[in-house]
Amino acid sequence: MSEQENQLPGDLAWPELNFSDFILSDSVKELHMSVDNEWDPLQRTACQTAAGRALWKHVIHDPVAEVLAGETYLRSLYEKIRKDQLNNAREVSGVILAVRTLWFDSKLEAALSSFDGGEAQVVLLGAGMDARAYRLNCLKGSNVFEVDFPKLLQMKATLLQAAMESANEHQQLTVTAKSLTRVAADIRDDDWLEKLQRSGFVLERNTVWVLEGILYYLSHHHAMQVLKTIADNCALTPTVLLADFMNKSSTALSQSIFHFYSDWPDHLLPSLGFSDIKLSQIGDPDAHFGLMHDPLNLFNKLRNLPRSVQTHPDDGTPCHRLYLVQASGTPKQTIP
Known part of the structure; x- marks a missing residue:
């Protein structure tokens, strides 16, 4: 994907990753910790998919993707996206x-x-x-x-x-x-x-x-x-x-x-x-x-x-x- 395509509408840089208090609450973090510890790789792809929909929210409206993805998968994909942008990658992660x-x-x-x-x-x-x-x-x-x-x-x-x-x-x-x-x-x-x-x-x-x-x-x-x-x-x-x-x-x-x-x-x-x-x-x-x-x-x-x-x-x-x-x-x- 070209550098121009990597940008959001209005030529804005990819927004910073910010979490709501709810996403960072102990109860939600505890739930997602069990996902990390107990789910197999196939089951965890569900959270990875949700993270993609959450971070590409400028084209996908999914009001619950962030909470379904969890902090770990959101951070992981976000870091890949930022790295792709810095390298002017033609295909940005996600x-x-x-x-x-x-x-x-x-x-x-x-x-x-x-x-x-x-x-x-x-x-x-x-x-x-x-x-x-x-x-x-x-x-x-x-x-x-x-x-x-x-x-x-x-x-x-x-x-x-x-x-x-x-x-x-x-x-x-x-x-x-x-x-x-x-x-x-x-x-x-x-x-x-x-x-x-x-x-x-x-x-x-x-x-x-x-x-x-x-x-x-x-x-x-x-x-x-x-x-x-x-x-x-x-x-x-x-x-x-x-x-x-x-x-x-x-x-x-x-x-x-x-x-x-x-x-x-x-x-x-x-x-x-x-x-x-x-x-x-x-x-x-x-x-x-x-x-x-x-x-x-x-x-x-x-x-x-x-x-x-x-x-x-x-x-x-x-x-x-x-x-x-x-x-x-x-x-x-x-x-x-």
Whole structure:
């Protein structure tokens, strides 16, 4: 990202990192200390994602991201951002997360608008510290389900309750969705859909499935099982899948954490039963949001190469790609 792009609107430098008394309170710090001590690396990515949304608040409005992230992850990402700015880096830390968040927000709103009436459901698989149910007005007519590990959802609920109790009359924290239901389940287990149904999810109701930042942490077997389960829902009701996929090269960034990949998700998903696949890369017209103008930005350079190319011809570096994918499916109509 160019130096000009690194700056906020109005050519302001990145604001100093300041914490509210609430973030620094003993109760909140104690809660986040248990995250640092007890959660595994996959679970802690939830706080890292929240930190990105909190620090890119000039483009993402997330009123609870700071408290969900915690001081440790906010400071860590802030230091990386400042270092990137001082070095005039073309890709400032967190920009991928910012673009990804905005892409999912925009596609979720469009998907809900595409349904022809009736109530809609939104399922956030591996929801983590996602706060869309509190910040997106497009969810006001939708029943939202957050599925994740029991202790993660409990921590999230505890932090949000504390935030609600501390908010003043000008900063009321409310759920914007029609309803919000948290479902304690591990999507690697066979019974997660059953638990979702027991919590009020209706298989025959229009549904948007949001899998943001989750598939590549799963094994190939578990990721395919999740995708197949969602694809089967297309036979029952209009269904939209929003998901991001790493290519094979990207999983090499951390082979102990990243597992599942697909170089061609637009070929994979139709084989499972999805249709009308739309694939974007970071920097595409619907996936830059004014943050990716520099033609020499890493992501723009990758977009100009065929997707089959695994190493960049200029310097031999691996082509790490993140695909943002929207897929849909509807019950097949039979002629009487």
